[in-house]
Amino acid sequence: MLTLYYAPGTCALASHIALEHAGADYAAVRVDFSRSEQRSEEYLRLNPKGRVPALVTERGILTETPAILQYIAQTHPQAKLAPLDDVFALAQMNAFNSYLCATVHVAHAHRMRGYRWADDPAAVEAMKAKVPQTVGDCFALIERDYLLGPWVLGERYSVSDIYLFTLAQWLEGDSVDVNRFPKVAEHRRRMAEHPVVDRIVSREQSAA
Numbered sequence: 267m268l269t270l271y272y273a274p275g276t277c278a279l280a281s282h283i284a285l286e287h288a289g290a291d292y293a294a295v296r297v298d299f300s301r302s303e304q305r306s307e308e309y310l311r312l313n314p315k316g317r318v319p320a321l322v323t324e325r326g327i328l329t330e331t332p333a334i335l336q337y338i339a340q341t342h343p344q345a346k347l348a349p350l351d352d353v354f355a356l357a358q359m360n361a362f363n364s365y366l367c368a369t370v371h372v373a374h375a376h377r378m379r380g381y382r383w384a385d386d387p388a389a390v391e392a393m394k395a396k397v398p399q400t401v402g403d404c405f406a407l408i409e410r411d412y413l414l415g416p417w418v419l420g421e422r423y424s425v426s427d428i429y430l431f432t433l434a435q436w437l438e439g440d441s442v443d444v445n446r447f448p449k450v451a452e453h454r455r456r457m458a459e460h461p462v463v464d465r466i467v468s469r470e471q472s473a474a
């Protein structure tokens with residue numbers, strides 16, 4: 267039995283959807299950000315990074331969305347959530363997921379978490395003001411070069427689709443018009459219609 271620690275509206279949605287999609291035996295435990303539970307002693311013992319997601323497995327605790335997504339895909343091969351039989355395609359999946367994790371997510375974090383990088387309020391404001399451009403540039407690149415269609419990797423659906431859908435949820439909040447990116451917009455709409463995605467999004471919203 268796996269346990270996912272998540273908070274609604276965060277990148278943990280990707281791991282949550284992937285677990286459900288994989289038909290995994292799991293429990294989802296909400297970490298209440300409004301009470302700063304992610305920084306509580308109890309949670310920091312579990313995940314010293316003070317972030318979600320964290321996935322408790324029988325062998326230990328995993329953090330970092332790309333690692334969790336690959337773990338779910340590899341431990342549930344019947345769900346076909348990664349091109350496990352194709353070394354190059356699997357590396358491409360990881361390259362895409364790494365870009366979302368290390369570049370797109372970090373660009374987005376400059377809107378609400380600028381205090382991680384600067385103390386000067388003017389610098390924090392300047393970082394915030396830049397978010398529509400930096401996040402917009404990331405999605406322009408994805409639209410042009412990386413969302414091959416109909417899925418991220420082309421014909422094969424994978425956890426990259428779940429992860430892209432998750433970060434695309436944040437576009438409006440980052441003041442980026444999704445309609446600038448027709449492929450991303452259509453991908454997001456198609457993903458949202460999937461019963462598994464709809465179920466987990468609704469479940470997280472009602473838990474919020």
Ligand SMILES: N[C@@H](CCC(=O)N[C@@H](CS)C(=O)NCC(=O)O)C(=O)O
Nearest residue numbers: 276277304316317318319330331367
């Ligand atoms: N690189 C990590 C990032 C995790 C992360 O930053 N999660 C955010 C939510 S999207 C969080 O827990 N923030 C809480 C905080 O900063 O206090 C991943 O991709 O899993």
